[in-house]
Amino acid sequence: MAFNTGLSGLRAASVDLDVTGNNIANASTVGFKGSKVQFGDLYASGFLSGGTNPIGDGVRVQDVKQSFGQGNISFTDNGLDMAISGDGFFILNNNGEIRYSRAGQFGIDKDGFVTNNQNMRVQGFTADDDGNLSGIRGDLQIETDNLAPRRTTNLRSDLNLDSRQSVLESRVVDFQTVSMGDLTVDDVFRIAYSDGTNSPDITIPAGSTARDAAGIINQQRGLSASATTAVTLGQEFSITDLEDALAAGDTEFRIELDGQNVPISLSGVSSLQGLVDAINASSATSLSASLVDGGSDIRIIDNRGSNVGISFASTDAGVNQPLEVFQGDVNIQSDRTVQDILPAGASSEIADAFAGGDLRITNSFNPLDQRTYNHATSTTIFDSLGNSHELTQFFVKNPSPGNGIGVSEWSVYLQIDGELVAGTDTSPYTARFNEDGTLQSINGDPNGEIVITDWIPKDPNGEPNGADGPPLPGEEVVTPIPEPPTTSAFVVDLGNTTQYGANFGVNDQRQNGYSTGRLSGLDVSDQGVIFARYTNGQSKSLGQVALASFNNTNGLSPVGETTWVETFESGQPIIGAPDTGTLGSIKASSVEESNVDLSAELVNLIIAQRNYQANAKTIETSDAVTQTIINLR
Structure with a gap:
């Protein structure tokens, strides 16, 4: 009996050595789960009884149980490497056979499918052309086609x-030109401003020059004015008489500004162009003259709006044009602060000019x-x-x-x-x-x-x-x-x-628009969604990794290549998206290392060795006792 007891111990210790050796051999295998031997003692027993002999009959291996505890997560430089932090298994399609694994070393095959290093295809929830995830499970595939452009809507x-x-915008009302000749009575008006206020009554006395009127208007808030007096000699005088007078030689040409004489030198002047040059050379800098209507008329302008008096005479030509005084015009502008110009009396030339003016934006x-x-x-x-x-x-x-x-x-x-x-x-x-x-x-x-x-x-x-x-x-x-x-x-x-x-x-x-783009990279979220990055800055979800869990994880059967298959003891898989329910989350560019504790396994190796030696000693001792009995003769 001692031989059988020692032999069972040798067998058990040998299995323990095998399991410990396998754990040590896979200490660096990604996704590997260590195993532990579970032993049970043996006793002789009969039908419906425990027997009369209480001496044990040795030991047997009851089970080799795997430990599905979490392994350390280490980072890699592969964007498609994935580690599960928590419960769950990757679902792999091995040519129609479904396997489950914790090893997330993935890549892409020639057809764009996401596979592990044994060319098993990773399963997940597929996405449509717009990147919307569906609940349909299938093999995950990376589309490498260009992303079609999308117009902006x-x-x-x-x-x-x-x-x-x-x-910033300045709106200006250009008044119709106001002629001082029309001011036969005092022009009294007031300004209505856009802020709701009104100015006091403003008076431009009758007989004012355009220059005087412009000075009064320029003192008002929101208004600006300029004055000019223009005289065309061909309209006001006979230009033929003027030409005859200049040709005769003994001619006097007289200009007055507001009653003040402006000296005009006619030395050597015998034509209209000569007279124009003489006027422009005078001491009155506000005066300017030019030929108009093809050179047949002379236009004289005082840019200050003075009353301009003009006469000419020639004894030789028999011409005597008496002095005639011309009044100027006032051009007025208002800015946006002015809402209206109102007459303060029966009427106002200024108010009428405002009403007939044109709005422009300067x-x-x-x-x-x-x-x-x-x-x-x-x-x-x-x-x-x-x-x-x-x-x-x-x-x-x-x-x-x-x-x-x-x-x-x-x-x-x-x-x-x-x-x-x-x-x-x-x-x-x-x-x-x-x-x-x-x-x-x-x-x-x-x-x-x-x-x-x-x-x-x-x-x-x-x-x-x-x-x-x-x-x-x-x-x-x-x-x-x-x-x-x-x-x-x-x-x-x-x-x-x-x-x-x-x-x-x-x-x-x-x-929401974008140009066409080429695939430039892949990203994986904590929820296992695989995003494609394109050169146009866009991203699109291509699918989502699916995870499976089991009611009895220890019921799974290992089939090698760091994979397991479903068994009757494990129950059917519960499949869902990562980071939902009891399923763990996904860590991208990472893998889960083996959960083998190498230090503990080396200690276990020593213990298994001692157990083996001790059981061998039991057999050796039994052999020595048996040999003693044989020698009794």
Whole structure:
């Protein structure tokens, strides 16, 4: 009996040595799980009884149990290497046979499938062409085709316009010219300003020169004036008589400015051109003369608006033109602070001239002149061919429609590749803001959307580049732009724009288009989603790794190559996405090392060796005792 007991001990110790040796051999195997031998003693027993002999019959190996404890996670330089932190197994397709593994050393085969180093395909949840994950499980495949371009259909700008900015645009009313000859009585008027105030009554006395009237007007807030007096001799005098007088030689030509004589030297003057030269050479620097109407008339201008008196006489020619006085005209302008000019009496030449004047903008918006807009920001958009274009938004502060109370207003201009779009070349969009700085509307739309329907994508030479163009006339454009888009129409969303007392800033600006791109790399998230990175800066999910767990992990059967298969004892797999339920998360560019504790295994190796030696000693001792009995004779 001692022989059998010792022999069972040798067998058990040998199995322990084998298991310990296997653990040591796989101490560096990725995803390996160490095993431990479990022993049980043996006793003789009969049917329905424990027997009468309490002496044991040795030992037997009850089980070799694997330890599925977590191994250390180490980083690698392979983006597709994955480690499971927590519970779960990778699902591998081995030519139709499903295996499970913790070894995440993966790569890509010639067909783009994600495989392990035994060419088993990794299974997961596949994605559609738009990168949307489905619940369908299959072999994960990396598509290496170029990413098709996507046109821009929406641009969202989240920005702040500085409410402290001043109004840059200057609006000017050009009065009709006021002739001083029409002021036969005092002209009395007052100015109504845009801030609701009025000026005192202003009087221009009858008989004032244009120069005097301009001086009075220039003293008023919001008004400016210039005065000129122009006389055409061919209209006021007989130019033939003047030519005859100059030709006769004994001629006097007289000019007075506000009654003061201006000396004109006629020495050697015998023609109209000579007279022009003499006037321009006079001491009166405000005077200028020129030939008009093909050289047949003379035009004399005093640029200060003095009363100009003119006469000429010639004894030899028998000509005597008496002195005639001409009054000047006043040209008046008003800036945006002036709302109206009102007569303070029965009528006013100044008020009538204001009412008949023309409105013009002296510094109208010009995208090439940064002095004509307050803020600007640019972003890149894409057409249907993936060509990039630059869209610039310009913002110009307007006068408040409520005199600065309750509502603020800005003009919005849009430009693509240097051409104004959305009709802003003729009429900008108007953005209104509430008193709390939030957007009230854009052209009455509370959503703050601008729909661009007139953009024709062009090449660098300014010619259409073949991409989809604007909608056809009468074609309705709805927002958001439905998929797939068929025109170049897109939406600029300014709904999050604010107007606070802070510096202009673009908080966020996103558009949904992109150019074509080539695959440049892969990333894996903690949820096991495989993202493809492209050269155009886009990313797209290609699939998600699936994990499986079992109610009885120890029931799995190892089949080599660091894989296991399902058995009746393990139960059916519970399959799900990483980091959900009880399943662990994925660590990318990492692998799970073997969970073998090499120090402990070396100690176990010594213990197994001692056990083997001790059991061998039992057999040796039994042999010696048996030999003693044999020698009794």
